[in-house]
Amino acid sequence: MRIAFFGDVVGRSGREGLAEHLPALRRRLGLEFVAVNAENAAAGFGITESTARELFDAGADCLTLGNHAWDQKEALTYIVREPRLIRPLNYPAMSQAPGRGAQLFETQTGRRVLVINLLGRVFMDSLDDPFAAVDRELEACPLGMAADAVIVDMHAEATSEKMAMGHFCDARASLVVGTHSHVPTADCQVLPGGTAYQTDAGACADYDSVIGNQKDEPLRRFTTRISGGRYRPAEGPATVCGLYLETDDATGLARRIEPIRIGGRLSQTIPAVELVAG
Numbered sequence: 001m002r003i004a005f006f007g008d009v010v011g012r013s014g015r016e017g018l019a020e021h022l023p024a025l026r027r028r029l030g031l032e033f034v035a036v037n038a039e040n041a042a043a044g045f046g047i048t049e050s051t052a053r054e055l056f057d058a059g060a061d062c063l064t065l066g067n068h069a070w071d072q073k074e075a076l077t078y079i080v081r082e083p084r085l086i087r088p089l090n091y092p093a094m095s096q097a098p099g100r101g102a103q104l105f106e107t108q109t110g111r112r113v114l115v116i117n118l119l120g121r122v123f124m125d126s127l128d129d130p131f132a133a134v135d136r137e138l139e140a141c142p143l144g145m146a147a148d149a150v151i152v153d154m155h156a157e158a159t160s161e162k163m164a165m166g167h168f169c170d171a172r173a174s175l176v177v178g179t180h181s182h183v184p185t186a187d188c189q190v191l192p193g194g195t196a197y198q199t200d201a202g203a204c205a206d207y208d209s210v211i212g213n214q215k216d217e218p219l220r221r222f223t224t225r226i227s228g229g230r231y232r233p234a235e236g237p238a239t240v241c242g243l244y245l246e247t248d249d250a251t252g253l254a255r256r257i258e259p260i261r262i263g264g265r266l267s268q269t270i271p272a273v274e275l276v277a278g
Contacts, residue, residue, distance in 0.1 A: 001032050001033065001107075001111055001113075001148060001149050001246070001247045001249065002029060002030050002031050002032050002244070002245070002246055002273070003031065003032065003033045003034070003035070003113070003149060003151070003174070003175070003244075003245040003246075003247065004025065004026075004029065004031050004033075004034045004035075004242055004243065004244055004245070004260065005034075005035045005036070005037075005151060005153070005175065005177050005201055005242050005243055005245070006018065006022075006034070006035070006036045006037070006060075006201065006204055006240060006241065006242035006260075007037055007179050007182065007184070007200065007201030007202040007203045007204060007241050007242055008037045008038075008039060008040050008066075008179055008180065008182055008201075008202075008203040008204065008205070008212070009036060009037065009038050009040060009041045009055065009203070009204045009205070010040045010041075010044055010182070010203050010204065010205035010206075010211075010212030010213075010233050010234075010238075011040065011041070011042075011043055011044045011205070011212065011232075011233025011234075011235075012043075012233065012235065013205060013206045013212075013233060013234060013235055013236060013237070013238040014040070014041065014203065014204035014205045014206075014212070014233070014238050014240075015041060015051060015054050015055060015058075015204075016238065017204050017205075017237065017238025017239070017240045017263050017264065018036065018055060018058050018060075018204050018238075018240055019054060019055075019057070019058040020240075020263065021240045021262050021263055022034065022058045022059040022060070022240070023058065023059050025059075025260070025262070025270070026059050028270070028273075029244055029270075029271065029273050030273060030275045032107050032108070032109060032111065033061050033062075033105065033107050033111075033113045033149070034059055034060050034061050034062075035060070035061065035062045035063075035064060035115055035151055035153070036055055036060040036062070036063055036064070036204075036242075037063070037064045037065070037066065037153060037155070037179040037201070038051070038052065038055055038060075038063040038064065038065065039064070039065040039066035039067070039068045039069060039155070039179075040068060040203075040205075040212065040233075041054075041055065041063075042071075042072050043232075043233060044212065044213060044231060044232065044233040045068050045071040045072065046068045046069065046070065046071030046072035046075055047063070047065065047069075047072060047075055047078075047085070048072045048074055048075065048078070049074060049078045049082075052078070052082065052085060056084065060084075061084065061105060061107075061113075062084050062085075062086060062103070062105060062113075062115050063084060063085050063086065064086045064115065064117040064153040064155070064179070065085070065086065065087045065088065065117060065155075066088065066117075066119060066155035066179060066180055067119060067124060067125050067155065067180070069087045069088065076098055077098070079098050079099030080098050080099060083100070083103060084103075084105075085099065086099070086100060086101060086102065086103055086115055086116075086117045086153075087099045087100070087101055087117060088101055088117050088118055088119035088127065088130075088155065089101025089102050089116055089117055089118055089130070089133045089134065089137060090118055090119060090127045090128040090129065090130045090132075090133035090134075091127055091128065092127065092128050101116065101117055101118075101133070101137075102114060102115065102116040102117070102137045102141075103115055104141060104146070104147060111148040111149070112146070112147050112148050112149075113147065113148065113149045113150075113151065114137075114141050114143075114146075114147040114149070114150045114151070115150075115151045115153070116134055116137055116138075116150070116151070116152045116153070116173075117153045117155065118130040118133065118134055118152065118153065118154050118155065118156075118165070119155050119156070120154060120155065120156025120157060120158060120161045120162070120165075120180075121156075121161070122156065122157060122158035122160070122161045123157040123158055124156060124157050130154070130156075130165065131164075131165070131168055134152060134165070134168070134169060135168075138150070138169065138172045138173065142172070143172055143173060143174065143251075143252040143253070144250075144251050144252045144253075147252065148247075148249075148252050149174040149175075149247050149252050150172070150173040150174050150175070150252065151173070151174060151175045151177070152165065152169055152173050152175065152176040152177070153177060153179055154166075154176060154177065154178050154179070155178075155179045155180045156178060156179075156180055157180060157181070159178070159181075159185075159199050159200075162176075162178035162199050162200070163197075163199060166191060166195065166197040167191065169195055170191040170192065170193035170194070170195045170197075171193030171194055171195060171253070172193075172195070173195050174195065174196060174245065174247045174252050174253060174254055175195065175196045175197070175243075175245050175254065175257070176195055176196075176197050177196075177197070177198050177200075177201050177243065178198065178199045178200040178201065179200065179201055180200070181199075181200040181211075182200075182202065182203035182205060182211040182212055183200055183202055183203075183211070184198075184200060184201060184202030184241045184259060184261065184266075185198060185199040185200045185202075186259075187199050188243055188257045188258065188259055189257065190254045190255075190256075190257060193253075194248075194251065194253030194254055195253065195254060196243075196245050196254035196256075196257035197257075198243055198257065198259070201241060201242050201243055202239075202241025202242070202261070203239075203241055204238050204239070204240045204241060204242075205233070205234065205238050205239070206233070206234035206235060206236040206237060206238055206239075206264065206265075207239050207264055207265045207266055208234060208236050208265060209233075209234035209236075212233055212234060213231040213232060213233060213234060214231070214232045214233070214234050214235075215234075216228075217229060217230070217231050217232070218231065236264070236265075237263055237264045237265075238263055238264050239261055239262070239263050239264030239265055239266040240260070240261070240262050240263050240264070241259075241260065241261050241266070242259075242260045243257055243258065243259050243260055244256075244257065244258045244259075244260055244271045244273075245257050256271075258271040
């Protein structure tokens with residue numbers, strides 16, 4: 001199966017960049033399933049129904065979230081109506097967080113893709129243990145049996161926590177990919193057990209920025225320690241950052257992982273693939 005995952009969409013620039021490039025990428029790479037982290041899609045903070053619709057219209061099959069999941073209050077009700085929107089799995093049961101943290105999708109060819117969204121705990125909002133949460137989900141929907149592919153979005157600050165999650169899920173997931181840092185890392189690889197891994201997918205954002213935000217306010221806070229207002233997404237052309245994954249049809253494990261970067265300021269890279277006619 002050919003799958004793509006795209007990192008955090010930041011504001012209008014990120015949404016427009018994805019809308020510009022994703023349809024052609026789906027055709028060029030023969031993608032069967034596309035997941036996108038969208039927790040910064042609405043003016044840099046959270047998601048709304050209208051911004052989610054833009055991303056679905058662009059070609060996303062699933063949207064994952066993160067620590068900004070509820071910044072837009074309408075997300076609390078929209079997620080109940082939209083099964084393609086996934087929030088972190090490891091909310092405490094007593095929080096009664098709406099929506100779902102994992103969802104099994106069926107592609108147009110009838111293959112099943114399990115998507116799991118997790119929130120890290122190091123330097124982040126303290127939720128329940130993401131390792132215990134993902135372990136239960138992988139046991140309930142095992143790769144190669146109940147699911148033809150499993151994608152784990154580890155939305156976390158610490159690279160060590162993301163790497164630990166990759167090794168924890170090795171041989172049980174097709175892909176473990178980090179989000180939240182907004183900077184694409186150069187460590188995409190297939191782990192020894194067959195799980196593809198990258199510490200951070202990067203962002204779909206204007207990179208003439210501070211992690212997707214206009215530079216003035218972050219610089220003010222770093223240099224003066226005084227806030228001058230809200231962060232605002234940068235508005236220049238976005239670099240669409242993500243990764244391409246090929247899985248083995250028999251096992252669901254990874255055969256290949258490569259970065260995707262297109263548009264904007266960063267160096268460009270699109271995997272070379274051979275499409276089979278018919």
